[in-house]
Each structure stands twice: as structure tokens, then as C-alpha cells.
Amino acid sequence: MWVVSDFVEGQIGHAEVHTERKIAREIPPREETRERRRINVGPYKLENRIDGGKAECWMCTDTRDGSKRFLKKFPSPKMPSEEERALDRVAYEFQVSQCNSFLEHHQSIARDITCEHVGNGSLVRPLEAFWHDSSFFKIYPFISELTPLDATTLRSWEPKHRVLAIRSILLALRELHNKKIVHADIKKANIHLIKVPSGSVARLIDFDDCYRADAPPPPTVLGGTEDYYSPEVLVYKGFAKSPYVLKLGTHSDLFSLSLAIHEAFSPSGKKPRWTDKETDAGIHALAGDEVEYESLGTGKPLLEYRLKRCLKLKPIDRPNISELLSACGTNLGRVA
Amino acid sequence: MSTEVISKYAIDLVFVIDVTGSMGSVIDEVKELVKGFSNRLRSTMSAEGKGLQDLWVRIITYRDLGEEGARALAASQFFELPRQEIALQEVVDGLTASGGGSEPESGLEALWLAMRSPWRNVLRSRHVIVMLTDASAHPLGTHKYPADLFQDNIEAPRDLVEMKRHWGIAPDPGVMNAQARRLILFAPDATPWHEIGERWEQTMWLQSRAGEGCMDADVDTILKGIVMSV
Numbered sequence: 001m002w003v004v005s006d007f008v009e010g011q012i013g014h015a016e017v018h019t020e021r022k023i024a025r026e027i028p029p030r031e032e033t034r035e036r037r038r039i040n041v042g043p044y045k046l047e048n049r050i051d052g053g054k055a056e057c058w059m060c061t062d063t064r065d066g067s068k069r070f071l072k073k074f075p076s077p078k079m080p081s082e083e084e085r086a087l088d089r090v091a092y093e094f095q096v097s098q099c100n101s102f103l104e105h106h107q108s109i110a111r112d113i114t115c116e117h118v119g120n121g122s123l124v125r126p127l128e129a130f131w132h133d134s135s136f137f138k139i140y141p142f143i144s145e146l147t148p149l150d151a152t153t154l155r156s157w158e159p160k161h162r163v164l165a166i167r168s169i170l171l172a173l174r175e176l177h178n179k180k181i182v183h184a185d186i187k188k189a190n191i192h193l194i195k196v197p198s199g200s201v202a203r204l205i206d207f208d209d210c211y212r213a214d215a216p217p218p219p220t221v222l223g224g225t226e227d228y229y230s231p232e233v234l235v236y237k238g239f240a241k242s243p244y245v246l247k248l249g250t251h252s253d254l255f256s257l258s259l260a261i262h263e264a265f266s267p268s269g270k271k272p273r274w275t276d277k278e279t280d281a282g283i284h285a286l287a288g289d290e291v292e293y294e295s296l297g298t299g300k301p302l303l304e305y306r307l308k309r310c311l312k313l314k315p316i317d318r319p320n321i322s323e324l325l326s327a328c329g330t331n332l333g334r335v336a
Numbered sequence: 337m338s339t340e341v342i343s344k345y346a347i348d349l350v351f352v353i354d355v356t357g358s359m360g361s362v363i364d365e366v367k368e369l370v371k372g373f374s375n376r377l378r379s380t381m382s383a384e385g386k387g388l389q390d391l392w393v394r395i396i397t398y399r400d401l402g403e404e405g406a407r408a409l410a411a412s413q414f415f416e417l418p419r420q421e422i423a424l425q426e427v428v429d430g431l432t433a434s435g436g437g438s439e440p441e442s443g444l445e446a447l448w449l450a451m452r453s454p455w456r457n458v459l460r461s462r463h464v465i466v467m468l469t470d471a472s473a474h475p476l477g478t479h480k481y482p483a484d485l486f487q488d489n490i491e492a493p494r495d496l497v498e499m500k501r502h503w504g505i506a507p508d509p510g511v512m513n514a515q516a517r518r519l520i521l522f523a524p525d526a527t528p529w530h531e532i533g534e535r536w537e538q539t540m541w542l543q544s545r546a547g548e549g550c551m552d553a554d555v556d557t558i559l560k561g562i563v564m565s566v
Binding site: 051054075076077078079080081083084087088091095098133134217218220221225226227229234237239280 | 507
């Protein structure tokens, strides 16, 4: 049985909410405890728990207008309790200020994630972020037609549609990079495609690890997925060393993006190969190993060459997003 | 050719088990769980799209320091699975539910001992503590820590707030690896588990019934909890 806290009345986001206590203190029989609980988090009625990695993720309904939403409960940070204030007021106030800063950071990033560029928006931006009881929550729109970037699906695609998809992904990421925001968790699972008559439009999701390029979070807080760590992230988090000064920034996303695109578009459906031994891309880049980058079937050698260069050790040796976009060519027609 | 490449995690897992009289059923579940544990975990993880690089498991048991003194806490070494599966099985087969008297028990001291485990720190490390109890715990400081079990120089926490700080409050990682630490709590809605379940970072609380042997902690639930936390 997943016990979710006994949510009580409180201020959530912009709305004053009044929720019922849904969890009885009497624990029901064992079989029943295995059943999924239906409770409310403020105005959001939880329905199905879905895989969200270590975070608790739910499909839910906004009871105010009946719309379907995606809710994510963060495993950290946590708001301290009143009992903690009584024991150590200074520490309590510091923690509360950290929690408030965390909320402000997420709200500020969400405000900057605008989606005007392509059709209905290339970035699936969060709708709301709030503290509720001890936990931090974010609400995302539920988009049913999202299709994960997947090599099996893409295998039969014509070169032109491959380029269109890659360009669409780059345009989505450029929305962030133009605002000096680093996504910090670019991976195949966070890039989705929506089919449109002329091909496909990319949607980037999951902005929970985003940070301002000039203000990366401390190493213990910097998120992301280990498989996609760039050399500078590995060094920053203390997993590797380098004689070079490798700064974090938007170029770190391009390292990860190059891996994700290779997984999606290469014949093997895997990350690029360095040696027979399975080791992380960032580790190989730090060792100066030469990468085997398969053809992506785009018919655009310059684009594929530049994508390969995104795996260079030093960020300065990697192309920027405009250079990648220009290598897609201009005679592609509208994306959406 | 498979196109799905999955991440492989190096998991260090510590079971912290309340072995007082009412915990017989959960001890039986743990005995069942560790039979072929690495294969079972590997296959459960695989079903969730996750890979297991390697697995180390340690067992910590506890009763009540007030009743039994230092004998109330016991800890095994880490066993590397599947290579040392028989040795782990022997430790688990030797567990019996007895004693403890009435609540509370010494669960916090046992949890602190688990936090101070000799964890491995590599990329994709996961340091998972699975706590299994059906009873409340004494406040820290009620009884002395058995000195010989704590072999590092980090001063033990004096209260729950200090212990939470040691667990880590972002951005301070505390004494554990901030990215690797996970706590899966099978515990009743009782002091201090409610506070820990609700307020500690990277913690998953699966509520058990007080005094009824942690009945919800069956093999499948424990396995699933571990896999979800990774």
C-alpha cells in the first residue's frame, strides 16, 4: 500500500483548496491495502500511479475544470515540520528558505518556458508548482498523443522526415538555450514526437532539473540521468577528473542530445560505440577515445558530423545549436 | 537485435529488521526473499526497464537496547550476490522473532547503523535501506549506542533532527551520498516513523499495522519497493 500523506486544507498554487481527509487511520485488510488509493492533492484527484522513476507520478484530474493532468511528487526537498522549529528555529528557518527558493526557482523556469515557436508548443511546460504539506508537487498537462523517441518507430522513416524530426528537437531545445536555461536531463525518454501531416513535431518534457546556465546548482543537487552525463557533469559531480576546466552550460545538453539522437536514429538503436567495453560516453570523452558514430540516415553528412562533434571533451569544441540547425538545411518546408 | 539499452545500477542494500516477538511473519518473508535474491531482483528490475550491475546485501537486526543491552543490535557484513548467497542465507535463516517486550524498540539506533554502512560510491550507485518494523522507536539518547558496532568517527546523532541532518537535507548531503541514498520504510504510523516517512528526503513510506508483524511487507512488495526506488 502506498501511503500518501493525509492532505489537509491549505493554500496550493493560486487556489485555496478544501480537501477531504481521504485516508482512514484504520488500516483496511491486507488485500485491500494493496489497492491503489484515490485521494486528492489539493484540487487534483489522483487516478493512476505511473512510472516516474524515483518520483511519485500520477495521472490525475483537476476537479476545478475536469481536465486531465500529470502530477509529480518530488522525493526531495522536504518542508520541515513545526516540531523541528521548536527544536532548532534557525535550522528550521534556513530549511524553509531553501524550500521557498526551490519553489521560486521552478516557478521562474516555468515562466520562461514559453511555447510559441512551433505549433502548439515544443516544450511541455509545467502548469503549476507548489508545496503541499511536506512535499513539493508539479503539475504538467496530459498530452495523450506523445510518442517517445524510439528507434523501432523511426527505422522506416525517410531521410527528409528524419531531418525534420531532428530539426524539430533542436528548435525545441533552442527555446530553452536562447533563455540561457540548461535542460540538464536530455535523454530519449524526455523527447517525444507528435505526428503531423508533414512529418513530426518534437516535444521536450521534464524540466525538473533545469538550471540557469550562469548558476548551476551544487553538485549534490544537480540532477540528470547518469547514462547521459557529459564529461563536465561527471567532473562536477566528482565521478571523474580532468586536467581541463570544463564548465557546465547549454553545451552539456548537446552532449546528451547527441547520445539520444544516436539511440533513436542509428541502425543499432544504441548509444555510439567507443570500445567493446560498456562504459559511459562521458568517461570515454574524458579519456580522449575516438567514437564510432553510426550513420543516422539523414542524408546530411554535415549535420551528422556536427552531431558527432557534440561528443567532444571540451565544450568549446562542440558546435552550438545554431550550427546544428544550419546543418539541417533550409529547404525542408514547414515543420508544423 | 534489441534496441533497448538499460541502465545498470550498483545496488548496496541494507535490510534493517525488527526481530522482536511480533515480527515472525516478516522474518519468514525475508527468508523467502533472499532465496535466489539477485536473480529475482534482476528480473523484477528488468521488467521495469532497469538493469542490475551488481548487488551487495547486509542485514541489521534489532530489538530493545533497554531490555537487552548491546545484544539488541546486530549487523552482518555486506554479502556480494550471487557469489555469497549461501552465506547470506545462513545469516537470514538464523533470524528468530523473540523478545523486545513492549514498544518502543531501538529502531533509530539500527537505522543510524545502516546509514553508516560501508557503501560503495561509483557512478549509478544506489544505497538502499529497507526498514521493516511494526513498532515505534525510542527517542535517540534513551539508551547508549553499542560502541563496538560504530567504527567511524562521526558522532552519533542525539535526536531525530540531528539524524535527519545526517541523512541529508538538500543541498547538504549529510553522511550519505545524496544521489544514491534511498530509504524504504515498512513501518506503522507511529513515532518516529510518521515524521521520517513524511519529512525525510528520498524516502518511501509503506505503512504497516502496529503490533501486527509488518504484514504488508511481503516478498513482492519489498522487491517492487526496491525497484521503484532505484
